[in-house]
Amino acid sequence: MPNLPAENTQRARGDGMETTHSEMTSGQADCVPSFVTVFIANSGETGRCRTDESLLEGLRRLGKRGVPVGCRGGGCSVCKVEVVSGRYARFRPMSREYVNDRDLAEGRVLACCIRPVSALEVRAIGRMGDRLAATDKTTTGATRLIAEER
Amino acid sequence: MAITGVLRPGHAQLRVLNLEEDVKFYRDVLGLVEMGRDSYGRVYFKGWDERDHHSLVIRQADRAGIDLFAFKVDGVATLDKLEGDLNAYGVETKRIPAGEMLNTGERVSFVIPNGHTIELYAEKKDVGNGLGYMNPEPWNAAAEKGIAPTRMDHALLGGVDLDGARDIFVNVLGFYLVEEVVAEDGKTQIAVWLSCSTKTHDIAFVRAPEDGKLHHVSYWLETWEKVLRAADIMSMNRVPVDIGPTRHGITRGATIYAFDRSGNRFETFSGGYIAYPDMHPLTWPIDHLPEGLDFAQRKLHETFLTVFS
Ligand code: FES
Ligand SMILES: [Fe+2]
Numbered sequence: 275m276p277n278l279p280a281e282n283t284q285r286a287r288g289d290g291m292e293t294t295h296s297e298m299t300s301g302q303a304d305c306v307p308s309f310v311t312v313f314i315a316n317s318g319e320t321g322r323c324r325t326d327e328s329l330l331e332g333l334r335r336l337g338k339r340g341v342p343v344g345c346r347g348g349g350c351s352v353c354k355v356e357v358v359s360g361r362y363a364r365f366r367p368m369s370r371e372y373v374n375d376r377d378l379a380e381g382r383v384l385a386c387c388i389r390p391v392s393a394l395e396v397r398a399i400g401r402m403g404d405r406l407a408a409t410d411k412t413t414t415g416a417t418r419l420i421a422e423e424r
Numbered sequence: 425m426a427i428t429g430v431l432r433p434g435h436a437q438l439r440v441l442n443l444e445e446d447v448k449f450y451r452d453v454l455g456l457v458e459m460g461r462d463s464y465g466r467v468y469f470k471g472w473d474e475r476d477h478h479s480l481v482i483r484q485a486d487r488a489g490i491d492l493f494a495f496k497v498d499g500v501a502t503l504d505k506l507e508g509d510l511n512a513y514g515v516e517t518k519r520i521p522a523g524e525m526l527n528t529g530e531r532v533s534f535v536i537p538n539g540h541t542i543e544l545y546a547e548k549k550d551v552g553n554g555l556g557y558m559n560p561e562p563w564n565a566a567a568e569k570g571i572a573p574t575r576m577d578h579a580l581l582g583g584v585d586l587d588g589a590r591d592i593f594v595n596v597l598g599f600y601l602v603e604e605v606v607a608e609d610g611k612t613q614i615a616v617w618l619s620c621s622t623k624t625h626d627i628a629f630v631r632a633p634e635d636g637k638l639h640h641v642s643y644w645l646e647t648w649e650k651v652l653r654a655a656d657i658m659s660m661n662r663v664p665v666d667i668g669p670t671r672h673g674i675t676r677g678a679t680i681y682a683f684d685r686s687g688n689r690f691e692t693f694s695g696g697y698i699a700y701p702d703m704h705p706l707t708w709p710i711d712h713l714p715e716g717l718d719f720a721q722r723k724l725h726e727t728f729l730t731v732f733s
Binding site: 342343344345346347348349350352366367368369370371372386 | 441442486487488489664666683684685686687688689727730731732733
């Protein structure tokens with residue numbers, strides 16, 4: 275588990291969430307995970323995600339493909355989402371190459387680096403993500419993607 | 425032909441988002457040997473069987489990715505000659521003084537057209553693998569700690585101008601083409617595997633939408649059994665796996681692609697075949713990329729062309 279102290283809870287300042295759901299307690303036998311509903315606007319998928327692991331991991335566990343899965347370490351940006359509504363906590367660093375201060379302030383974050391706190395509505399905005407999701411997932415699609423970028 | 429000129433990959437320097445977390449990852453999970461820290465805060469590692477001081481350097485940064493990839497050459501005269509050859513080819517170089525990197529001699533640094541910084545150097549301290557140079561035993565405890573690759577083996581680097589990068593390695597540095605993936609037009613290379621030895625690749629390039637992007641740094645394991653053991657260790661440590669364990673059709677390596685704690689992809693692999701410069705290159709049309717990457721499942725992993733750090 276990440277050993278970082280939790281960062282600010284976005285849109286939920288001062289609600290004490292981090293003390294009730296920190297990694298510190300996750301190993302205890304009496305720790306029952308809590309779940310919230312996550313709606314992915316671009317794919318129309320809904321999932322019940324744990325609040326004690328990353329949003330991306332929760333969606334991946336359920337097989338929801340609306341948010342693409344990449345490095346799961348905050349380094350590649352394919353999982354970038356815009357949080358349309360709801361509260362979340364940032365719990366690990368995100369590559370600043372892909373997330374600037376304005377992104378952070380406006381809820382554009384990497385799904386592998388945040389945990390849901392309340393019910394969320396998100397939209398995948400990763401550079402590759404929404405385009406790949408929108409096109410066929412064939413090698414031709416992948417080549418076209420490269421051709422377009424050139 | 426003896427191996428002369430550029431000998432092998434020497435070191436990679438990576439950026440990580442949380443230094444101590446990735447020190448733990450590279451030391452305890454991947455099982456590299458921690459070799460020290462320098463005054464810039466960089467942390468040095470090597471594979472247990474490597475004899476030179478280090479092959480991986482990591483540093484704290486606010487973005488992931490690769491700073492540079494370096495090759496060892498067979499002597500100071502070769503370093504000077506290759507620098508001259510690069511300059512004559514129109515590649516600007518600069519010298520980084522000896523000691524800037526721990527236990528490492530002077531380095532020649534240059535940027536290739538796909539945005540990557542490449543270095544050449546002739547000298548790095550021989551610290552040995554701990555087994556001695558007389559009557560050595562075949563392995564020691566370090567060979568079983570974590571995944572424990574024997575060595576850093578190669579890197580796959582992404583960027584727009586694959587052709588320009590390839591040309592410098594082939595025309596100036598003496599590498600040869602071993603395998604390639606080509607686009608529908610039958611000509612445009614999407615990826616190339618280049619060797620300066622009898623390995624199937626010492627460096628590879630993939631065409632990527634952004635310059636200077638890391639696809640992966642690869643580490644060598646001796647057997648497929650050890651690749652499976654690596655998969656167990658990754659899962660036990662919740663390491664995010666990208667592809668595998670499977671066999672690449674391309675280069676025939678048995679492989680796992682996975683990510684460090686900062687989203688930098690790495691590979692643990694074994695096998696492949698012995699390549700020689702006179703061998704005809706192998707070509708994979710892009711529609712055969714699925715089995716080129718994952719021969720067992722013949723399934724397209726779109727992350728191969730889309731996920732970089
Ligand atoms: S999956 Fe790579 S940044 Fe989230
Ligand atoms: Fe590789």
